[in-house]
Amino acid sequence: MALFKSFSGIITNIDHLWRGSTDRIGCTKLVSVENRDEGIVNFVVTPDTYFVDGVMIKEGDFVTGFYDALAPTPLIFPPQLRAIVMTKVSEYQNVKVDYFDTQLISSDGTLKLNLSPLTPVLLENGQPFITIPRNRNLVVVYGPTTRSIPAQTTPYKIIVLC
Missing domain, CATH: 2.40.50 (OB fold (Dihydrolipoamide Acetyltransferase, E2P))
Structure with missing residues (x-):
């Protein structure tokens, strides 16, 4: 069972992430998100990441990334978390x-x-x-x-x- 947590902030960077020869080149992204408290999270966004309403994200968007807090993660800073769900923050939903x-x-x-x-x-x-x-x-x-x-x-x- 997963324990879902979230992190919200503004996208400061989107880059390609290559994880060895088995990764489909360009299919995995590293999305850097910074919140108002200057906290930073790098979300690993794969083809399996679900985007609410199929939104396209870009630098400057205010987003929330949901991840499994029980999943193994590397002990690095900023934290690098696998995004399970991403959504643009909206005042309407x-x-x-x-x-x-x-x-x-x-x-x-x-x-x-x-x-x-x-x-x-x-x-x-x-x-x-x-x-x-x-x-x-x-x-x-x-x-x-x-x-x-x-x-x-x-x-x-x-x-x-x-």
């Missing part, structure tokens, strides 16, 4: 990547999903997911929430990470 249980409550207990028949539930490749996405890692795109604990929302879209 929120994104949460987490494990959601049988009651559709996130593993950190901060968000409960109320599904609507109109909520698209999709696989990463855009195909429909045909059952209720319980006990799964999800990318949840949502707007307003209640002020309850946990906060509740009806998501705009759910992407199931298989």
Whole structure:
């Protein structure tokens, strides 16, 4: 099971990353992100990284990268983390990547999903997911929430990470 964490900031650099002869040249990127506290993270972005809404990123964009905090990482500075999900930050939508249980409550207990028949539930490749996405890692795109604990929302879209 993954423990998803995030880091948000402005992209300061995008460069190619070659990791030996098995890497497809130019397919892996190193995306440097710096936040307001001058914290820096280098995200390794591979062809498997899911981009919310298929956005294109560039230097100067404000983004959030989600990574598995339990995955092995090299002990270097700045930290180099494999991005599982990337999204541009928007004032119109929120994104949460987490494990959601049988009651559709996130593993950190901060968000409960109320599904609507109109909520698209999709696989990463855009195909429909045909059952209720319980006990799964999800990318949840949502707007307003209640002020309850946990906060509740009806998501705009759910992407199931298989």
